[in-house]
Amino acid sequence: MIQISLSTPLLPRRRRLLSSLLSNKAGVAGLAIVAVIAAIAIGADHLAPLDPLRRNLSLKLLPPAWLEGGNARHLLGTDSQGRDLLSRIIFGARTSLTVGLAAVALSSLIGLVLGLLAGMAGGKVDALIMRVIDAMLAIPTMLFMLVVALVAGTGLLPLVIVIAATNWVGAARIVRADVLGVKEMDYVAAARAIGARPVGLILRHILPNILSSFVVVSTMNVGTVILAESALSFLGFGIQPPEISWGQMLSEGRQYLATSWWVATLPGIAITLTVLGVILLGDWLRDHLDPRLD
Amino acid sequence: MNGRSPLRALLQFVPVLYIVSLIVFVLVYLTGDPSALLIPEDASEADRLALVAAWGLDQPWYVQYLRYMGNILSGDFGVSYRYGSEALPIVLERIPATLTLTTGGLVVAILIALPTGIFAALRRNSLPDFAISTVTVLGKAMPNFWVGIMLILVFGVWLRLVPVSGSGGFSHLILPAITLGTGFAAELTKLIRSSLLDVMGQDFVRTARAKGVPETLVVLRHGLRNALIPALTMTSLHAIGLLGGALVTETVFSWPGLGQLVVQAVYTKDMAVIQIAVFVITIMALTINLTTDALYRLIDPRLRS
Numbered sequence A: 001m002i003q004i005s006l007s008t009p010l011l012p013r014r015r016r017l018l019s020s021l022l023s024n025k026a027g028v029a030g031l032a033i034v035a036v037i038a039a040i041a042i043g044a045d046h047l048a049p050l051d052p053l054r055r056n057l058s059l060k061l062l063p064p065a066w067l068e069g070g071n072a073r074h075l076l077g078t079d080s081q082g083r084d085l086l087s088r089i090i091f092g093a094r095t096s097l098t099v100g101l102a103a104v105a106l107s108s109l110i111g112l113v114l115g116l117l118a119g120m121a122g123g124k125v126d127a128l129i130m131r132v133i134d135a136m137l138a139i140p141t142m143l144f145m146l147v148v149a150l151v152a153g154t155g156l157l158p159l160v161i162v163i164a165a166t167n168w169v170g171a172a173r174i175v176r177a178d179v180l181g182v183k184e185m186d187y188v189a190a191a192r193a194i195g196a197r198p199v200g201l202i203l204r205h206i207l208p209n210i211l212s213s214f215v216v217v218s219t220m221n222v223g224t225v226i227l228a229e230s231a232l233s234f235l236g237f238g239i240q241p242p243e244i245s246w247g248q249m250l251s252e253g254r255q256y257l258a259t260s261w262w263v264a265t266l267p268g269i270a271i272t273l274t275v276l277g278v279i280l281l282g283d284w285l286r287d288h289l290d291p292r293l294d
Numbered sequence B: 001m002n003g004r005s006p007l008r009a010l011l012q013f014v015p016v017l018y019i020v021s022l023i024v025f026v027l028v029y030l031t032g033d034p035s036a037l038l039i040p041e042d043a044s045e046a047d048r049l050a051l052v053a054a055w056g057l058d059q060p061w062y063v064q065y066l067r068y069m070g071n072i073l074s075g076d077f078g079v080s081y082r083y084g085s086e087a088l089p090i091v092l093e094r095i096p097a098t099l100t101l102t103t104g105g106l107v108v109a110i111l112i113a114l115p116t117g118i119f120a121a122l123r124r125n126s127l128p129d130f131a132i133s134t135v136t137v138l139g140k141a142m143p144n145f146w147v148g149i150m151l152i153l154v155f156g157v158w159l160r161l162v163p164v165s166g167s168g169g170f171s172h173l174i175l176p177a178i179t180l181g182t183g184f185a186a187e188l189t190k191l192i193r194s195s196l197l198d199v200m201g202q203d204f205v206r207t208a209r210a211k212g213v214p215e216t217l218v219v220l221r222h223g224l225r226n227a228l229i230p231a232l233t234m235t236s237l238h239a240i241g242l243l244g245g246a247l248v249t250e251t252v253f254s255w256p257g258l259g260q261l262v263v264q265a266v267y268t269k270d271m272a273v274i275q276i277a278v279f280v281i282t283i284m285a286l287t288i289n290l291t292t293d294a295l296y297r298l299i300d301p302r303l304r305s
Helices: A013-022 A025-042 A085-121 A123-138 A141-152 A156-166 A169-183 A186-193 A198-235 A246-254 A262-289 B006-011 B013-030 B045-054 B061-073 B087-092 B095-122 B127-141 B144-158 B170-200 B203-210 B215-253 B258-268 B271-299
Strands: none
Touching: A013 A025, A013 A262, A025 A085, A025 A262, A085 A123, A085 A156, A085 A169, A085 A198, A085 A246, A085 A262, A123 A169, A123 B013, A123 B271, A141 A156, A141 A198, A141 B013, A141 B215, A141 B258, A141 B271, A156 A198, A169 A198, A186 A198, A198 A246, A198 A262, A198 B144, A198 B215, A246 A262, A246 B144, A262 B127, A262 B144, B006 B013, B013 B061, B013 B271, B087 B258, B087 B271, B095 B127, B095 B170, B095 B215, B095 B258, B095 B271, B127 B170, B144 B170, B144 B215, B170 B215, B203 B215, B215 B258, B215 B271, B258 B271
């Protein structure tokens, strides 16, 4: 006789998600960090104490307020042109998250379409897509991004395109593998047998069943993409002044390392915190939705 | 991927390199007419057209493509306009510096990850284990160029212990290698911990313990040897990432390797150098994959058949 244990009550889906999150302290921390940074990015205009672009050469390279020579008006000090670092870091959050989310949305879409195509079509289409993926995996992503940046140019939109064009491979591979698994399921065969059309089949029967690992991979990718954005901007191929990006602030601050350590240190902390939040959130999502991915 | 002969594996280079060549061609073609960069500004329109015709830039794309493939196959990769000499030697002479740096990064990662990963697995759920996993996540979240700059700040500027740029003796390698290795060390630590835990729960480990094999030997011979297989896969995948990370790290430390060369070539649109560098780095990455395959067979006798 089969015994069914009822010791864990069947909670409604939303409550299960919440209780799973609350039982995972790292997940809560991740969500909190991401929420705070998202709030900062959205409310940057109101939160920034000063104009992030206003120069004041008489106040250049001021240390943070708590250090000797600091100025209470500039809590985190100023950069080499006397611009307020705190305000710049606050506006930098906006760039980081905008690029991060836009590039992930675009690369996930490319990955989803190509993964579905490879998995569903099989044969030559699959072989072709897989060979392209092999080739892309053999070129270091950073190198590939630089070469694509050569064509796309610099600035916010080209940067999103560069990152998306080079970061879709992970999503495509996961989607393809999942489709190959789901495609053979009985319910898909049954749907086919009663005459479901390919598009309907994908939308109603395949997509819902591959969604969780796709969401996990996409979330994890946000961290990777934010790091990529900062590296490209650091090298001078990403965000251009007067737009503000943490990577670009770091690159400027690097020249004043010997005298003013805070200019290069603080934007790095901002990047690390943001990516940390995304990683913790992604880890929890993975444990919750799709524990086999690791 | 496993169990194939080295020759067949080598043959798999061909389609990958072909597609890479195609990608490079498309990108170079899309960057547009390089004549604007190559021809002196005071040249007359007739001179310019003559040069464009001589280089075949006025031809349709498929003619340009055939010419490009012909050149590659005959080993002619063109001239770097920035250096004014053949691009191939310029790229080749940078390989040793990059290999030194990536090997250094790999060694740093393994030196950190192996002991910490084993320690964390053996003291599972202890306070040190928790501390290690916290540091691990941080290691993944930090941009490696920032780690490099912070190392320069602490050890170069404040403590004045090591040189902070250029290449020379061993001391020049320390900071760049640590910079390049930390991110990978973080991932490798996590992997060694989890795969060792996995292996230590298996029957043959229990049998070894039951036979009275000393615990150290159980961990090292039975546990670690099996746990290393996934670690090796990751090392292979990540070695390609290390080559990419070298691009940024070399720029931070003015390390005269391929990465620095590529970044400068992209700044100046030195297409000949970019093209060969992409090929050379891809071949290096593929060679790493091949080597890992061979190592698998050494570690895992099941694959030798």
